[in-house]
Each structure stands twice: as C-alpha cells, then as structure tokens.
Amino acid sequence: MTRTNAQVHLSLQTKLSFIVTLIMALALASNISIDYLNSLKTTEEAGFKKLDTQFAIFEQFTERSTELFEQELNQIPVELYLKTPRSSGLPKALSVNPNISELRILDFNGKELRVWQSANSTSAPKVLQQQLINKVRLEPKPASRIFCESQCYQTSFTPVIADSGRPYIVNGIRDLSPVLLAFNTLTNSDAALGNSPSRLFIATNAGRTKSLINELEKKTAFFHSDAPVYTNTSQGTTVAASRPLNDTLSHSALQLVLLFDDRDAQASIQSSLKNSLVSAGVALLLTVLMTYLALRRALLKLVNLSNAIPMLSDSSYDRLRDSLAKYTKQTRYNDEIDQLNYTVLDVADALEEMEGSVATHRQELLHTIAELKETQEFNNALVNDSPLVIAAFRLNGQMIQLNDYGRKLAGWEKSDVENRSVVDLILPDPIGHTILDNLKPLISGRETRAQSEQLIRNEKGSVSYLTWIHAKVATRSEPMILSVGLDVTERRRTENRLRWLSKHDAITDLLNREAFHTEATQLIEQYRDTHTIELMMFDIDKFSSYNDMYGFQHGDNMLRETARFIERLIACHTIIGRTGTNEFSALLIIDEDDTTTAEKDKVFRVDGHALRFYSALENDAIEVNITAVVARHQEDGETVDDMLSNCAATLRALKPIDRGKVNYISSQVDNRAARQEKVQMHDSIVKALAEDRFVLYFQPIYNLDRNRITHCECLVRMQTEDGRILAPVSFLDIAKASGLMPRIDYLVLKMALMQLRVWADNNIHLKLSVNITADTFESDRFIKQLQQLLTDTGANSGQLIFEVVETEAINNLENAKALCKKLDALDVQIAFDDFGIGFTSFEYLRDLPVDFIKIDQSFIRYIYKRKSDQLLVKSMVDMAQALGKKVIAEGVEDQGSAELLREMGVHYLQGYYISKPCKASRLDLNYTLPTI
Incomplete structure (x- = not known):
C-alpha cells in the first residue's frame, strides 16, 4: 500500500526540537535531582554527625556537673554539721543549693549519723545506696548514680576526712532537671530520660519534647534502636536518636533521647533547588532556540527531499531533479543531507535506466521462481518420503x-x-x-x-x-x-542368496566352475592316498545349434534337465559342477573295498544309450546326446586344472564317431598331449611378447546419465604368426599358470596409456578401463611402474580406471585397501569386475574405496527374461547406490535389457547391444542409444 502522499501532521523540525527539549529537560532534571538528593543526604549526614557530637557533649557535660556536685559535698564541714542541734533547721548546703533535696552524713562503716531532707525530697533505693557505700569503702573516692522515680535525681556518696582526721561519708541527692536545662541552653537541643516513649521521667520543653518523641516512635520505632532518624514531623524537620545512658552515670536501664530541629538546613536546600530550577529553565530555552536555528536550513533541505523522493515511485525523474536543483548547485559546506540529495539523484538515474530492462527480466524471474518452487517441492517430497x-x-x-x-x-x-x-x-x-x-x-x-x-x-x-x-x-x-x-533387510536376504550363487550356477543349481575347482582340490588332497579319484566331464552335443534353433529359454531348460540327468546317473560319492557353457564335471571318490559291483557298473560301465535323454518342448521332445570323458588322477602333482584341461582337450579332439559315448583318457598319451599343447601355447605367448604381437580392442561403455559413451574397456588379443587373432580364453589361463601375466598386464597398460595420449592430442576426452590381475595389482613394483609409464607417455592419470576381479581383491582385503589409497592419490579410479559371482560379504565392498562395480554378465545376459536375475540385479544396484558406487552392467545384448537396467538405476551399459570390441580406429564415439 502506497503512503507517499500521506499528510505530514508533525514536522521533523518540531519532532527534533521536542526531542532535544525533552533530552535536555531530562538531563537537567536528572542533574538537579541528583544534586538535590545529594544535598539531602549531606544534610542528613551532617545532622547525624551533629547528633553524635551532642551525645558526646551530654556525657561530658553530665560528668563535669557530677564532679562539681561531688566537690561541693566534699567541702561540707561534717563535724560542725553533726554538732548542730536537730531543731536548728536545714544546713547551709541545702539552703544555698536548692537543687540538693537531701543530705546525709554516715560514718565510714555506712551507719547513718544525721539526715536533712527538703519537703520534696526522694531517697535513692536502698540497694543503690548500699552498692555505692560499698564502692566508696572499697575505693575511697566519690561514687554517683542517676536514678528515676517520678523524677530523675542524682545521688552521690563522697568520702570526707574531718578536721579531727576521722573519715565520714557524705551523701547528697539533687534534682537532674537543672543539668538538662543547662544542656539545652548550651546546645539548643532537647533531651529526655526514660524507659519508653510513654514513660519519660524528665525532659526539656517537656510538653513539646514528649509529643515529638511519641510521634517519632509511631513513625520510625526509633526509641530502642541505636539508629538515628532524620524525618519531617508536625513540628518541622527533626533529627533524633535514642541511646542507653552510660552505666557509670545511671543506676537502671535508661534511654537518653536527644533531638533538635533542622528546618533551617532544609530551607537552605529548598532555596538552592529553586535557584537550580530557574537556571535550568533558562538554559533549556537557550538550547532549544540554538538547536532550532542550527537545524532550520538542514531540515528545510530534508523536507524538500522528503517531498521529492515520492516522485521516484511515479517515475517523475525530471520533476525530482528540478526540485533538488536549488540545493545541489552549491558544493561548498556540503553535509550528509546534501550527500543524500546526490544519492537520490544517482538512484533516479539508475531507476530510469533500470526500467528499460525490467520487463525483460520479469519473465526470467517468474520462470526462476517456478523452477525454485518445483525444486522445493521435490526436496520436500524426497525428505518426507525417504525410506x-x-x-x-x-x-x-x-x-x-x-x-x-x-x-x-x-x-x-x-x-x-x-x-x-x-x-x-x-x-x-x-x-x-x-x-x-x-x-x-x-x-x-x-x-x-x-x-x-x-x-x-x-x-x-x-x-x-x-x-x-x-x-x-x-x-x-x-x-x-x-x-x-x-x-537393509532385503539386502541381507539378497546377500544370503548371493552367497549361495557365489558357489552355484544360477541355471542348474550345481557348483560353478570356481567352487567345483575349490572343493575338488580339497577332496583330492584328502583322498588321493586312500581312494581312486576320477574326473568325468560331460558335454552336450550340438548345444549351440539347440540354442539357435529353439531359443535361450529352451537352452536353459536343457541345461537344467542335463544337470538332473547327470545327478541321477552318477553315484552319490561325488561332487558335480557346471564348468563351462555346455560342460559339466563330476569328481568321483571311489573306495575300491567298499564300492559294490552295482555301483561300479553305474559309474564305469555307462553304455551309449545311457547318455541320451529327451528334452520336452511345448508339443514335442528332442533327443539330447551327451559325450563323456573320464580321466583318472595319477600323479601327486596333478591338479584339478590339469585334469579339467586334459578332459577339455580330449573332448575337442574326439572324432564324430566317439561322440555320445563315455571315453576313457589314456594317461600316458593324453596327458602328454595336453602338456605339449600347454608348452606350445606358452612358447607362442613368449614369442608374441617379444615380437609385440599383442593388440588392444576397445569396447565402449555407455553413460546413461549423459547419454553418450564416456569410457572404454581395453581387451587384449594375441595375433598368431599366421595373422589369426586369438581371444583371451585361448592363452590367459596358461599365461597365469606360467607367471607371464605381469608382463602382459604391463604391456596392456603401456598401450592403453599411449592410446589415452593419442586421444588427448586429438581433443578426445575419454576414459580407459584396464584389466589388472591380482599378481600385478599386488606387486611391490606396480605403483612405481605406473608412475613411470605416466611420465613416459604423458597420459592423464585421471582418465585411467583399473578393473580388478572382485574375488581376487577381496581375498587380499588389506592389500587392496592400501593399493586403492595409493591409486586414489594418483587420481586413478578402481572398478570391481565380475561383481556378484564370488562375493562372500557385502561388508568388504563397504570398506574398500572403489568407484565402480561391474555386475557380472551372467546376471545381465538374460535379465529381460529371468525374474530371479532382475531381483538380484536390483538389490545389487540399490546396495551400490547406498554405498556411493557407480554401477556398470556387462553383457547387455538387447534393447529390452537396456530399458530395464535404466529403470533399475544402473549408471553405465556395456555389451554387444552398444558395440562389439573393436580396434580404436573403428570406434563410433558419437553413438547414442535409441530413445527409450
């Protein structure tokens, strides 16, 4: 709501003048009040000090009067008075000093010899008399005390030595009123003696004093308090105090009250206050006048400015400049208001310029607000709905x-x-x-x-x-x-499932190759000296043709039926595993003494018809033929790998006529042939290394978030002397067994870094993923070799990713941790390869600083058709995302799988659906997926 035209009811000049006046008035009033209060306090303190002085004077005055009274008694001619007849009347001492109302002469033992009393005489209490007589006898000097009955008197016992040398005691009693009157005359202060305000025995100006004491007692209860009072009463400003009479003067507990009128001091204070108020009023008027004159011009400029500023809202910039012109022409003696005038002119210029772009920015602002609102709603939903x-x-x-x-x-x-x-x-x-x-x-x-x-x-x-x-x-x-x-409850369930899958084939539920190898090795070690050990390898004849003809789903069903068929065929003393695509292996542990003839027949005398069964189709059935090879464990040094390799080599070498049968390997011939094959391959690998016949193929990895290829995996191939290209499956196992993998890894890494440098020189920013075996990864020289290669090639280490087989890394967890930290320092990233097939605990993945996990293609290849694979992959993706890892899916071969993996939250895709492995020159780095 605009208020630029609101009427001014009270000008700033008036407000400032009022505020200055108010501040000055408050300051002067505070100062006067403080002075007044200080004067009151000073006057009160002076009154109390004067009161203390008068108490001291009273004691001194009373003591001096007592001394004179005692001296007077000491001068009495005792023996002369004793000789005077009793009828002769009052002695001279009583007639000369009318204050003495009683005179007695006693011997030194206290026996009364003669008494003279006036008409209004009052004797001291007997107890007091005896106390004073004893005191004089004990210490021959005068003893006096004040006592009060209806009036206050002073009795004095004075020792006297007569002319005859005989000691006497003279006792005199006098009225105390003359002493108080003399004190009043001397100090102009009233005095009173009593036990309470209602029982005052003696007082100067008795009527006025007693009335004043009663009034003070009602007002302040001061009588039995040692504190003095300074207060206004009906008779003026009174200063008073009540204190116990000195024990040396008084017989009983008597309060001495002293009070005086201090109205003159109060009058002086009031006069000073009046003068201060008059002076303050004059000063206030002068200040207000000077303030008004000093602020007048400045406030006129401010008023003009306040009238001009509303013109900004009307875009009346020229009128505003005209209004301020008369106050901005002169630049001398400028003050803050002048600066404000210039600032307003600058603001007017800026606003005038800004109005031209407001309309353009308005739509942008509305669009931004809409985006912010959408983002806020998204964030709220994310927080509120987060599980x-x-x-x-x-x-x-x-x-x-x-x-x-x-x-x-x-x-x-x-x-x-x-x-x-x-x-x-x-x-x-x-x-x-x-x-x-x-x-x-x-x-x-x-x-x-x-x-x-x-x-x-x-x-x-x-x-x-x-x-x-x-x-x-x-x-x-x-x-x-x-x-x-x-x-992570579902993750735990998945983990348990993955533990099982890490040892079993997902299709047949048999042991997988790795688990079969491990358990077979343990069994051979346990039974090689006491039992006969044989390895049977089964191969489904023409399995690839069945797959092509009837589809993968029927192929999987055939594998399951084959697994069940072999389980029924083989004796129970064995382990069975799926060790290849259409290859099954069984390790037989045979006790020759305990095995029955029937069992032996079942194991060893399987005829050709026994290796056939029918696999059911929807409306038909097909005959499935199986070829078997049996190898007996002969040597202490023969490993499971050797036996599997011998069986596989024998299967490949079988003639068609031998298919569909059980074939027994001759250990002397076939083992030698297998070893010869390994030796030849080893020599070929060594020669290829020497002649640089290893080449790199590259398979693109597609980034789903960025919808483009962001890195490639390096895949090594070996070129034979006749120009053929061998896949890794043909030579890697032999290279690993013979310790050649570190040399191959080093060569692959060197070629990969050189390719990175070539791409960088051509402005191609692509990352390369290089497979590293555990032997190389854990080598003490690995980091130094990597640093040297980076220096030699000039490649960017930030573009490098190492792929490590998950099971190998996890079996050496501490080494893996240390190496990952060193690689992280070089800005090199780490990926777990074949994730899910050998995993024993998800906690390891949580603890290792890897950047990517590559889900093994056995879970991906048929994911579009297998519900179980979908559940497992989804669990692995969720787990990886929770741990902050990126997920790469290997083995993507169709659009349906790609769509499903994108929906699951997978970050990267790799497989034949994107591209087959190829040389760098044939890579299509601009490839994009069809719209999904």
Whole structure:
C-alpha cells in the first residue's frame, strides 16, 4: 500500500526540537535531582554527625556537673554539721543549693549519723545506696548514680576526712532537671530520660519534647534502636536518636533521647533547588532556540527531499531533479543531507535506466521462481518420503524424536517415543554391546561420526536390519545424537542368496566352475592316498545349434534337465559342477573295498544309450546326446586344472564317431598331449611378447546419465604368426599358470596409456578401463611402474580406471585397501569386475574405496527374461547406490535389457547391444542409444 502522499501532521523540525527539549529537560532534571538528593543526604549526614557530637557533649557535660556536685559535698564541714542541734533547721548546703533535696552524713562503716531532707525530697533505693557505700569503702573516692522515680535525681556518696582526721561519708541527692536545662541552653537541643516513649521521667520543653518523641516512635520505632532518624514531623524537620545512658552515670536501664530541629538546613536546600530550577529553565530555552536555528536550513533541505523522493515511485525523474536543483548547485559546506540529495539523484538515474530492462527480466524471474518452487517441492517430497529411519535422542539415551518410518518398523505409537530409550529401539550387537556402549567415543567427543549395523525389533518380534550413521549435534539447549538408519533387510536376504550363487550356477543349481575347482582340490588332497579319484566331464552335443534353433529359454531348460540327468546317473560319492557353457564335471571318490559291483557298473560301465535323454518342448521332445570323458588322477602333482584341461582337450579332439559315448583318457598319451599343447601355447605367448604381437580392442561403455559413451574397456588379443587373432580364453589361463601375466598386464597398460595420449592430442576426452590381475595389482613394483609409464607417455592419470576381479581383491582385503589409497592419490579410479559371482560379504565392498562395480554378465545376459536375475540385479544396484558406487552392467545384448537396467538405476551399459570390441580406429564415439 502506497503512503507517499500521506499528510505530514508533525514536522521533523518540531519532532527534533521536542526531542532535544525533552533530552535536555531530562538531563537537567536528572542533574538537579541528583544534586538535590545529594544535598539531602549531606544534610542528613551532617545532622547525624551533629547528633553524635551532642551525645558526646551530654556525657561530658553530665560528668563535669557530677564532679562539681561531688566537690561541693566534699567541702561540707561534717563535724560542725553533726554538732548542730536537730531543731536548728536545714544546713547551709541545702539552703544555698536548692537543687540538693537531701543530705546525709554516715560514718565510714555506712551507719547513718544525721539526715536533712527538703519537703520534696526522694531517697535513692536502698540497694543503690548500699552498692555505692560499698564502692566508696572499697575505693575511697566519690561514687554517683542517676536514678528515676517520678523524677530523675542524682545521688552521690563522697568520702570526707574531718578536721579531727576521722573519715565520714557524705551523701547528697539533687534534682537532674537543672543539668538538662543547662544542656539545652548550651546546645539548643532537647533531651529526655526514660524507659519508653510513654514513660519519660524528665525532659526539656517537656510538653513539646514528649509529643515529638511519641510521634517519632509511631513513625520510625526509633526509641530502642541505636539508629538515628532524620524525618519531617508536625513540628518541622527533626533529627533524633535514642541511646542507653552510660552505666557509670545511671543506676537502671535508661534511654537518653536527644533531638533538635533542622528546618533551617532544609530551607537552605529548598532555596538552592529553586535557584537550580530557574537556571535550568533558562538554559533549556537557550538550547532549544540554538538547536532550532542550527537545524532550520538542514531540515528545510530534508523536507524538500522528503517531498521529492515520492516522485521516484511515479517515475517523475525530471520533476525530482528540478526540485533538488536549488540545493545541489552549491558544493561548498556540503553535509550528509546534501550527500543524500546526490544519492537520490544517482538512484533516479539508475531507476530510469533500470526500467528499460525490467520487463525483460520479469519473465526470467517468474520462470526462476517456478523452477525454485518445483525444486522445493521435490526436496520436500524426497525428505518426507525417504525410506530412512531418523531418530534423535539425548546423550543418556532418552528418545526425543522418531520419524514415521522408524515408528512403523518399531511398532511404536507417536506418544510412546519420548517415554522410550534408544536402547529399546536399537538392539544390542552380536557381542552384547548396546548402541550407547558403541557410541561412547561419539558421546565423549573423541569422534564426530560413527557407523554401525544393528537391528530393530518391533512389538510383534519381527527383525529389521539397518545400517546406521550417527552424528553428535549441538543445539542451543543441549547436545543430542542424530541417527539415520537405512533398512537393509532385503539386502541381507539378497546377500544370503548371493552367497549361495557365489558357489552355484544360477541355471542348474550345481557348483560353478570356481567352487567345483575349490572343493575338488580339497577332496583330492584328502583322498588321493586312500581312494581312486576320477574326473568325468560331460558335454552336450550340438548345444549351440539347440540354442539357435529353439531359443535361450529352451537352452536353459536343457541345461537344467542335463544337470538332473547327470545327478541321477552318477553315484552319490561325488561332487558335480557346471564348468563351462555346455560342460559339466563330476569328481568321483571311489573306495575300491567298499564300492559294490552295482555301483561300479553305474559309474564305469555307462553304455551309449545311457547318455541320451529327451528334452520336452511345448508339443514335442528332442533327443539330447551327451559325450563323456573320464580321466583318472595319477600323479601327486596333478591338479584339478590339469585334469579339467586334459578332459577339455580330449573332448575337442574326439572324432564324430566317439561322440555320445563315455571315453576313457589314456594317461600316458593324453596327458602328454595336453602338456605339449600347454608348452606350445606358452612358447607362442613368449614369442608374441617379444615380437609385440599383442593388440588392444576397445569396447565402449555407455553413460546413461549423459547419454553418450564416456569410457572404454581395453581387451587384449594375441595375433598368431599366421595373422589369426586369438581371444583371451585361448592363452590367459596358461599365461597365469606360467607367471607371464605381469608382463602382459604391463604391456596392456603401456598401450592403453599411449592410446589415452593419442586421444588427448586429438581433443578426445575419454576414459580407459584396464584389466589388472591380482599378481600385478599386488606387486611391490606396480605403483612405481605406473608412475613411470605416466611420465613416459604423458597420459592423464585421471582418465585411467583399473578393473580388478572382485574375488581376487577381496581375498587380499588389506592389500587392496592400501593399493586403492595409493591409486586414489594418483587420481586413478578402481572398478570391481565380475561383481556378484564370488562375493562372500557385502561388508568388504563397504570398506574398500572403489568407484565402480561391474555386475557380472551372467546376471545381465538374460535379465529381460529371468525374474530371479532382475531381483538380484536390483538389490545389487540399490546396495551400490547406498554405498556411493557407480554401477556398470556387462553383457547387455538387447534393447529390452537396456530399458530395464535404466529403470533399475544402473549408471553405465556395456555389451554387444552398444558395440562389439573393436580396434580404436573403428570406434563410433558419437553413438547414442535409441530413445527409450
């Protein structure tokens, strides 16, 4: 709402003048008030000081009067008075000093010899008389005390030595009124003696003094208080105090009250106050006048500016400049308001210029606001719908908050949370430590973050596995622990499934090649000295033709039927595994003493018809023929690899007439042939290394997020002397067995880095993924060789990715950790190859600093058709994303698989659907996937 035309009801000049006046008035009033209060305080202190002086004067005056009274008694001619007849009347001392109302002469033992009393005489109490007589006898000097009955008197016992030398005691009693009157005359202060305000025995100006004391007592209760009072009374400003009379003067507890009128001092203060107020008023008027004159021109400029500024909202820039012109022409003596005038002119220029671009930016701003709103809504949905358990609790474990997902898992109501402990939510770990035990370093401040994997059990007893991240959060009230838990229950189930799959073939449920190799090695080691050990290898004849003719689904079904057929065919004392695409192997452990003839026949005398069965199609059945090869373990040094290699070589060498039968290997001939084949391949590898006949093929890896090829995998090939290209399966096993892999790895790495440099020189920024075997990866020289190659080739290490077979790396976890850290320092990335086929614990992947995982193609190749593969791959992708790893899917061969993998959240695709491996010159780096 605009207010630029609002009417000014009170000008700034008036407001400033009022404020200055108010401030000055407050300052002057404060100063006068302080002076006035200080004067009152000073006057009061002076009154109290004067009162203290008068108490001292009273004591001195009374003591001096007592001394004179005692001297007067000492001068009495005792023996002369004793000789005077009793009828002769009052002695001279009583007649001369009318204040003496009683005179007695006693011998030194206190016996009364003669008494003279006036008409209004009052005797001292007997007890007091005896005390004073004893005191005089004990110490021959005068003893006097004041006592009060209806009036106040002073009695004095004075020792006297008569002319005859005989000692006497003279006792005199006098009225105390003359002493108080004399004090009043001397100090102009009233005095009174009494036990209480209602029982005053004697007072100067008795009527006025007693009335004033009663008034003060009602007002301040000062009579039995040592504190003096300074207050206004009905008779003026009174200063008064009540103090106990000195014990040397008084017989009983008497209060001495002294008071005087201090109205003259108050009048002086009031006069000073009046003068100060007059002076302050004059000063205030002069200040206001000077302020008004000093601010007048400046305020006129400010008023003009306030009238001009609203013109900005109307875009009346020329009128504004004219309005300010008369105050901006002169540049001398400029002040802040002049600077403000210039600033307003600058603002007007800027606004005038800005209005030209406002319309253009308005649409951009609206578009940006819409995007921000969309982003905010997305973020809110992401946080609110995130399937995470979020818990906050105090350092003692008391729960503060638990989100909806956490309460759902725990089975808690919202009202239950604050009455629970985090120990009720998160179960102890396997060794019995509670979550609070595990978080002690975090709670104490030794750590800033903690991670754990612990369970939640709900009220019904079901358990959920969660991976927790804990952090200590400082709030204004108190520190607390914030815990975020990811539900990994499904991951645990998948992990158990993967553990099984790591040892078994997913299609046939038999042992896979690696697990078969491991278990067979153990069995040979255990039984080679006591049993007969034979390896049977089965091969499905024309399996590739069946696949091509009937499809992969029927091919998988045929593999399963073959597995069951072999299990029925072979005796129970064995292990069976799928060791190739259409290849099955069984290790037979035969005890010649215990094996029955029937069992031997079943194992060894399988005729040709026994190696056939029918595989069912939808409306038909086809005959499946199987060829078998049997090799007996003969030598102590013969390994499972040797036996498998011998059987495979024998299968390849079989003539058509020998297919569909059981073929027994002659150990003397066939083993020698297999070894000769290995020796020839070893020599070929060595010669190829010497003659640089290893070449690189490249298979593109497609980035789904960026919709283009971002890196390639290097695949090594060996060229024979006659120009044929051999795939790695033909020579890598022999190279590994003969220790040649480090040389091949080094050569491949060198060629890969040289290719990176060629691409960089041609402005092609592509990453290369290089396979490294465990022997090379764990070599002490590996890092130094890599650094030297990077220096020699000039390649960028940030473009390099090493692929390590997952099982090899995990079997050497500590070495893998150390090497990964060194490679990270070189900006080299790491990928786990063949992920999922040999994995024993997902915790290893969590701990190793790898960047990519490559899901083995056995899970990917038929994923579009197999529901089980879909579930497993989805679990692996979710797990990898939770750990911050990028996922590459190998073996993608059709569009349906590509679509499915994109939906699952896979980041990269690799396979024949993208491109077959080829030389660098044949790569199509501009390839993009069809729209999905």
